[in-house]
Amino acid sequence: MRNWETLRAQMAETGYIAPDDLAMALYIAMSLGRPLLLEGAAGVGKTEVARVLAQVESCELIRLQCYEGLDAAQAIYEWNYQRQLLAIRAAAEDGETGKAVEARIFSEEYLLERPLLQAIRRPVAPVLLIDEIDRADEEFEAYLLEVLSEFQITVPELGTIQATTRPHVILTSNGTRDLSDALRRRCIYAHVDYPDRTAELAILAARCPGVEAQLARQIVGFVQAIRREDLEKTPGIAEMLDFAAALIGLGVNDLTDDPEVLQATLATLLKTQSDRAAIPPEVAARLAGKAA
Template sequence: MTFIDKDPTTAIDLIKDGFETAGYICDRHIATSIYLSQKLDKPILVEGPPGVGKTELAKAASEILGAPLIRLQCYEGLDESKALYEWKYGKQLLYTQILKEKLGDLLEDAVGLEQSMDKLHQFGDSFYSEKFLEARPLLQALKSEVKTVLLIDEIDKSDHEFEAYLLEILSDYQISVPEIGTIKAKTKPLVFLTSNNTREMSDALKRRCLHLYIPFPDAALERRIIQTRVPELEENLRNQLVSFVQQLRTQDLKKLPAVSETIDWARTLLLLHAEKLDTDLVRNTLNMLLKFEEDIDNMHSEVPKFIAAAQKEVR
């Protein structure tokens, strides 16, 4: 990484510029967190509402660092066999069958039960060894010969028990396999954990991570994001749609429109060759921003007022 040995100010500027080049508008707070994560060898716990760019942050980091992205999508019931490792049972069974067929040859020089058992014990370690280990995302990141970006996505959807499996990795970048021992990271990955705050993370997990909260962007930042992601959209319309979305977020909705939905709406308006917001256009495309019919129905009457405010604001 070209920034890691620079002075802090220069390094943070390089990170910020690198993310922007990759299409991710990264403020100084985020860039500082990335820098500190690398200097302190600490994972980053990224929290915030859905759709504000938490997952995209890890993807952009992978791109600008030229590091492979290894992603673990969390869900309820996720366990170590899907996240860390599991044994290749089919290969072990095949090994057992071969051992059974060769058992006579292996024991032909053994005298008595004790010598036979000693010979058999020589093969115990082979049965549970790394050649029979199926690496899942977390172990893949530790065993990688090159720097990787490890994304543990939506950690809040997993069970409390799963957090315990992560603690050793997050603190020491290693994993203990009972039959083998401790496997340490060959190259420490850059680790991102994302959370939509559907439940509180444990103190033990939080202590091992740098905390980064990404809120909904203000109007100025959201305009920059749209300009970067949908550059073909005319400036006046871009300003109007951002103002409209910002007003929507002040309402009591079941789900506030996220940045990803603002981007989708901008692409929709571009596709429809819109030049400005009007009531029919907005009402016909409001489902790009709002995902619950109740929210859409409640906002229909507010559309003309929001459009008038948006047009007045950008004059």
């Protein structure tokens, strides 16, 4: 019988260091069969949770990326129009009657499954990642609520499709818009924050096992210090890992060795012009010196 700590340990084995509240929320969401809503700044590893969960559960990951104007044809299902047209044409040459053709072209064979429909029809429950739900509009959010509570989808031509398995649903949000209370109440919630020093060191060790302890401490200290600066885009965990990879690739052993190399590798951390300007070489060198 698995408990939340073994789940966390399993996640750690695949290289994901989950904080207490995230591991607990994930465990409860899975045991109660409820969707998990993850909120937090960009780059704190929300999407990664779904990937790791799929790995731990050894099941498929189905991803639905949300955007403004996402509609049923992209999220749920669509008919395969090209094949339908061909079938109609072929049927006409064979002299088939209208009724039979209609029954045929509106059958499963001509249905293109999109992520939501795919997710409820898998023989093994997959992980369904609904990424950046805050980008979709309110209508989609309302529809999603219905799917997540009923786990059934109605296709007018086919009838209601019941879920064969219930997917593990993970929703992520960057908070570009407030989500409805109804959706929040339906979900188990976890707020994902930037990791603290210890956690980030563990993440770096898990992902880049080759980094020496001294350099790892410097990298994490430096990134943590840079996050406290007033930046437009605060570097996330992925950026930290890129930064580490760049330093290793360049054969750097100590951050304070070469200010020029440090400044060049900052391209992996700072992604806007004004952020680059905010951290001139002197500041970078000072932060690197402190981080050691």
